[in-house]
Amino acid sequence: MTISNRRAISLVQQIGLLFRGAPKSKTPKRATQPKRAPRSHRNDDFLHRVWTTLRSEYFPDRPDLDTYTVSWSPRRQKRVLASCNIKQRRVVVAKELFEPSACRWIQAVVYHELCHAVIGEAVHTSGGRRQWHGREFRALEARHPDIEAMNVWIRSGGWAMAVRANRARRTRRARETPTP
Ligand SMILES: [Zn+2]
Numbered sequence: 072m073t074i075s076n077r078r079a080i081s082l083v084q085q086i087g088l089l090f091r092g093a094p095k096s097k098t099p100k101r102a103t104q105p106k107r108a109p110r111s112h113r114n115d116d117f118l119h120r121v122w123t124t125l126r127s128e129y130f131p132d133r134p135d136l137d138t139y140t141v142s143w144s145p146r147r148q149k150r151v152l153a154s155c156n157i158k159q160r161r162v163v164v165a166k167e168l169f170e171p172s173a174c175r176w177i178q179a180v181v182y183h184e185l186c187h188a189v190i191g192e193a194v195h196t197s198g199g200r201r202q203w204h205g206r207e208f209r210a211l212e213a214r215h216p217d218i219e220a221m222n223v224w225i226r227s228g229g230w231a232m233a234v235r236a237n238r239a240r241r242t243r244r245a246r247e248t249p250t251p
Contacts, residue, residue, distance in 0.1 A: 108174035115142040118164060121181045129185070129214060136188050141181070149234055152225070153180045155187040162188070166237075173233035176224060179217035186211045 111117060122141045126133060141162045148165035155162050162184045168177050186208055195202045202208075212218050224230070 105171035105175075107171050108169040108177065112174070112177070113143065113166075113169060118143060118177075118181065121178055122162070122185060125178065125182050125185055125215075129182070130189055133189060136185070139188060141184075147237075152230060153184050155184040157188065157191055160188075167230075167234050170233040170236050170240075172229060172236065176217065176221045179215060179221040182215045183212060183218065183221075 119141045122139065123137050126136050130136065139160045139162055141164070143166050144163045148167055151165060152168065153162060153164040162181070164177070164180060164184075168174055168180060187203065189211060190208055195205045195207070197205075
């Protein structure tokens with residue numbers, strides 16, 4: 072979120088206060104803990120904006136990639152953070168990335184998939200198998216400053232932890248929702 076956005080939101084909140092009075096403080100805010108991705112990020116438009124912003128910054132000569140469909144996965148994911156279907160020009164990103172411990176990697180995850188789209192199907196084969204993450208891919212990927220740290224996060228179990236946290240959150244919510 073840009074500063075100007077944040078200012079705009081705070082202004083809207085202030086205006087809201089004029090009409091509604093002070094905000095109700097039902098739940099104490101835990102300011103020290105990282106927050107989930109804000110609601111404004113949990114829609115496909117946001118994700119597609121991340122995609123086109125990265126595309127124009129890193130691959131200015133590939134505006135053709137802006138027509139990709141980029142969306143949050145409708146299904147729960149365990150293993151896959153995101154996937155890129157080159158034939159269908161479609162990228163799907165796991166909603167588990169909303170988790171507080173994970174949302175800072177959304178951009179890096181989208182960038183990883185963008186690199187797949189840039190290379191397309193022209194990947195090297197080795198022993199009859201396609202090298203989706205070959206040397207050329209890794210070189211492209213390394214241009215983004217967060218990729219290395221994200222890979223460390225995944226390898227050290229950060230993603231698995233986010234998936235578990237998400238599952239626990241859903242279980243909790245299901246328990247709290249009264250059955251009719
Ligand atoms: Zn990949």
